[in-house]
Amino acid sequence: MTTSEARQQIRLLVQAAAQVCEDKKGLDTRILELDPIDSGLSDFFLVTSATNDRQAVAIADEIEHKLKKEFGAMPNSVEGRRHGEWILLDYVDFVVHVFLTERRAFYDIERLRKSARPLTPTEFDAELKLALSARTLAARSKTLAKARPAAAKAAAKPMKAAKKKSASKAAVGKTKAAKPAAKKVPAKKSKTKKPAVRKSPVKKTAVKKAAAKKRSGRKA
DSSP states (O other), X not given: OOHHHHHHHHHHHHHHHHHHHHHTTOEEEEEEEOOHHHHTTOSEEEEEEESSHHHHHHHHHHHHHHHHHHHOOOXXXXXXXXXXXXXXXXXXXXXXXXXXXXXXXHHOHHHHTTTSXXXXXXXXXXXXXXXXXXXXXXXXXXXXXXXXXXXXXXXXXXXXXXXXXXXXXXXXXXXXXXXXXXXXXXXXXXOOOOOOOOOOHHHHHHHHHHHHHHHHHHHO
């Protein structure tokens, strides 16, 4: 938990305790925002008055019960509950003072803390609402700031894919243009061989007979 978140949590506890004082008819309830230099460990004093000791004890008991039930917060120490004239609930970061009216006037704790800034519960609530709304706006702006780069990346992916496709198409086109057109080789005409004319054997035998007759005539 950061420092600002812890301070907001303390303010919520003080607000809840102040609301108990109002519900239980506490008188002149004040929240003192203490000077950091003069405050020691505590940031706030919650001061309220009761008309009798029973009312003082009832206010203190209800504050303790509500903070434990709703926030799981327990006081570090409790003093003065037996007599009910001045009950002190020490939550370290803030301290609750429940006085009887005459005791509060006698001790005058507000005067002793002159450097503190006094606030009514209504004023304290208004400041707390402003702080919470500012925190909500800051959280939303952080969420939007984180979401913008993610959205930009998601939008860039299809653009990159389209660029890659166009680049690959251009490369294919270049390779096609670079290849020379294949020359058509004219088909060779096949020479048809004329069949050899065979001499008929009849003519050869007739020539042989004629030559034989000539020889026989010369001998006679």
